[in-house]
Amino acid sequence: MTACHALVTGGGSGVGRTIALALAGAGVEVTICGRREAQLAAVAAENERVHGIVADVTDEASMTKLYETAEAARGPFGIVVANAGMAGSAPAAKTTLADWRRTLDVNLTGSFLTVKPALAAMAARKSGRIVFIASVAGLKGFGYVAPYVAAKHGVVGLMRALAVELVKTGVTVNAVCPSFVETDMLEESIGRIVEKTGRRVEEARASLMASNPQGRFVQPDEIAATVLWLCSEGAASVTGQAISVSGGETW
Template identity: 70%
Template structure:
């Protein structure tokens, strides 16, 4: 698959979908800047491929993201692909959700996604080339119980994607979102641990519950989501924009 664009940014690149997407883009010939708040896990991923490069940043901090762009672009040229992947989740009934928990999830998942892509927009539009790819969730397409802040944040990401796709429609820049179901990642392991703690279920039973929540009753692998990211970044997807692409094992 041909990707003419040469420099990508992947946030949350140390684990899960971000790690898989960064490696897949690097294998496709793209120089990839991976970012996160902790340097050591990022460096462990970067050691897996010569086209992976580490810059630490906090996606909720405007100045930190702007510094990330300056450092990455000074080293490897304009960022032409942005994969806004960094995200967090927690679970609780809505009436027990503290404002601080709500704000934390919205800050990372939605405001962080906006801050991640904003520095790239003007340059992409001026060059008339670029790809914005949000990692959202099927929770951005439908409701789910006990995760109100997460659902709200991911609906917001899908809405942001749709707005930007219209705004950039005539520039040659595409804007899309991948919307996975339950993916076998470190974040899912944290969810499994919470279920075990709250319900007393063993790990396998808790894990099976998440798998069975996907229509095909299996957990999605990060590499499956990464494959969609690579396709959206490729020359083959030049006419695909404004699309929330579900990777969920069924409707």
């Protein structure tokens, strides 16, 4: 690893939890954040190198306080993983402005506020790793999730802009773009399909799985392994990349 202290947002569950535990298993001190203290505490109990702080990625003051608290305790962040996200589903014509704003606030603005406090310090130290957890929805279009697709395309664009800004500093900036990952968020998506279409759960799962040419869902530990590689010395020349972890869904 390139650093001894990492931040993982949305670390209380799903992909964020898996990434945090993988980093901790590699010897990194990890601060995780989210809005649910009990979830953060449960993950922290799994590894003594994981430390939870309640914070809201959509609130700049909350993220500033997180940085101040965590870095005072364990040193500056050398790895920042912007993972927190959310998704809903509705035809674009029926998407409310509130739903649009909430989706962009969490997925796009939240990603910006997650990494912004780290940029100047990483550049000054001439080292650091920034990883955005985006989606194949940041690389192609999908129906009925227009705000999510727009937000994740924005995340990929943000990543590329920061990679250009920081390319001379030794700081790398990349995005991991999974297809459907087997997490609680996926189960919520399946539940919405069942509710809205009347399909059986097995049919809904199969319809989503069919988008992956390998015919399966991506596993959280596959995302974590990609993040660990991007944070390693061996990936020092990899920056500005949107890495599709999708079984060949995108090329």
